[in-house]
Amino acid sequence: MKGxxxxxxxxxxYIAAFQDQEGMAPTINExxxxxxxxxxxxxxHIRSLQKKGYxxxxxxxxxxxxxxxxxCRHFSLSISIPVLGRISAGAPLLSxxxxxxxxxxxxxxxxxxxxxxxxxxxQVQGESMRDLGILNGDLVIARQGSKVxxxxxxxxxxxxxxxxxxxxxxxxxxxxxxxxxDYQSIRVPLEELSVQxxxxxxYRTY
Numbered sequence: 001m002k003g004x005x006x007x008x009x010x011x012x013x014y015i016a017a018f019q020d021q022e023g024m025a026p027t028i029n030e031x032x033x034x035x036x037x038x039x040x041x042x043x044x045h046i047r048s049l050q051k052k053g054y055x056x057x058x059x060x061x062x063x064x065x066x067x068x069x070x071x072c073r074h075f076s077l078s079i080s081i082p083v084l085g086r087i088s089a090g091a092p093l094l095s096x097x098x099x100x101x102x103x104x105x106x107x108x109x110x111x112x113x114x115x116x117x118x119x120x121x122x123q124v125q126g127e128s129m130r131d132l133g134i135l136n137g138d139l140v141i142a143r144q145g146s147k148v149x150x151x152x153x154x155x156x157x158x159x160x161x162x163x164x165x166x167x168x169x170x171x172x173x174x175x176x177x178x179x180x181x182d183y184q185s186i187r188v189p190l191e192e193l194s195v196q197x198x199x200x201x202x203y204r205t206y
Contacts, residue, residue: 004052010108011035011045012054015064017106025064034111079107081141083121103139103203110141114200118144121203122155122162129153129164131179138204140164142197153199158186164199 004012014034018026026034032042046064049055056065085100103121121139132153134140142155154167156176165176165186174193176186 128178141201157194
């Protein structure tokens with residue numbers, strides 16, 4: 001087999017990790033989103049990996065198949081992300097009393113700009129973020145901290161309750177906006193919002 005470029009190796013590793021985690025191959029578009037490239041660039045890399053003999057692919061959806069896993073890096077170094085059962089005001093976010101269990105995740109499945117430090121997960125309850133693909137029972141993975149940008153999906157404390165919503169400014173207040181027309185936005189005075197983290201990834205089991 002011919003040698004791989006650094007990018008081709010990263011894509012091969014990602015495909016292997018995705019298959020291990022999800023039990024199926026990623027699509028061209030999922031690869032493109034993960035590496036922040038266009039679908040045509042993603043497809044070009046896949047074609048190169050096919051020509052070099054590392055991948056097989058048919059016309060069916062999710063048909064990418066590794067020819068030989070020996071060329072993938074070792075994935076035993078997973079990261080452990082605490083899954084919080086609840087978040088309380090005035091207490092350390094990752095205190096032991098909040099942690100229900102840990103999620104062991106291959107770091108290659110996270111966006112490339114996200115590192116393992118300061119991450120936590122929370123199980124979604126309800127359908128308020130349904131139209132953004134966040135469903136009841138999903139685990140959202142968030143980066144701890146209050147540094148946010150408008151439009152970020154955040155985990156916030158409102159009157160002692162945890163909520164997952166998109167954050168905007170509206171008429172001099174924070175607006176926590178749902179992604180489901182059956183739900184209404186929550187408006188919070190500027191000085192009263194407590195953002196616990198910004199959602200960076202989603203974990204779902206089938």
